[in-house]
Amino acid sequence: MSMFRTAAALLMLSATASLAQGPVLYETxxxxxxxxxxxxxxxxxxxxxxxxxxxxxxxLNRTKADVGGEKDIYTEADVFSFCSAVVSRKVMERDPHNIQSCPYGIFVYELADAPGKIVVGHRDYAAEDLPEVQDLVAGIVDNALN
Structure with missing residues (x-):
């Protein structure tokens, strides 16, 4: 295997491991x-x-019958995508590959089988070695829920 292909394979494994981390969830x-x-x-x-x-x-609700869905998953679910020029510049100057994390996202959902229980969450950016992004999104969620 060429050195380039080996390096590319290692990068892919590294990215897969980073993205395999579970999300940070807040319930209300x-x-x-x-x-x-x-x-x-x-x-x-x-x-x-x-x-x-x-x-x-x-x-998902609109396409359930078209794709053979068997159950309702959410009553409602939204994902908000946004970015911060300040935080993005900091993390991308440190490592240009951090572009993969932008835009940042916060999701909100209510499960169909748990009405009234709302989950707010985001990727675990700290596990991706992006503590600045983690602080930003966690602070936004904290402000929203408190």
Whole structure:
């Protein structure tokens, strides 16, 4: 195996291991719209712009019959994508490969079989050696839920 292919394989294994970490989850009770709105407000109040809101729950509900889905997963589920120029510059100057973590995401969902219990979460950026990103997203979630 060439040196390049070996290095590429090692990088892929490293990335797979990083991404295999479980998410950081916060559970609360309440109305999905209120909590999702609080997360959205916390992102904006941190001076950040939401690049995209993915309505994952609506997409899965809409396509369930088309893809042979057997059960409802979420009553609602959204993912907010955003980035921070300050934090991104810091982590990407340290390692340009950290581009893979941008944009950052915070998800909010309510399971179909647990109405009223809302989960807010994000990737475990600390496990990816991105403590600055971890601090940013954890602070946003903390502001949203408290």
């Amino acid at each position: 009770e309440g109305d999905f719209a209120d909590i999702a709105g609080a997360v959205e407000d916390a992102i904006i109040n941190a001076g950040l712009v939401i690049d995209n809101t993915s309505h994952v729950g609506a997409m």
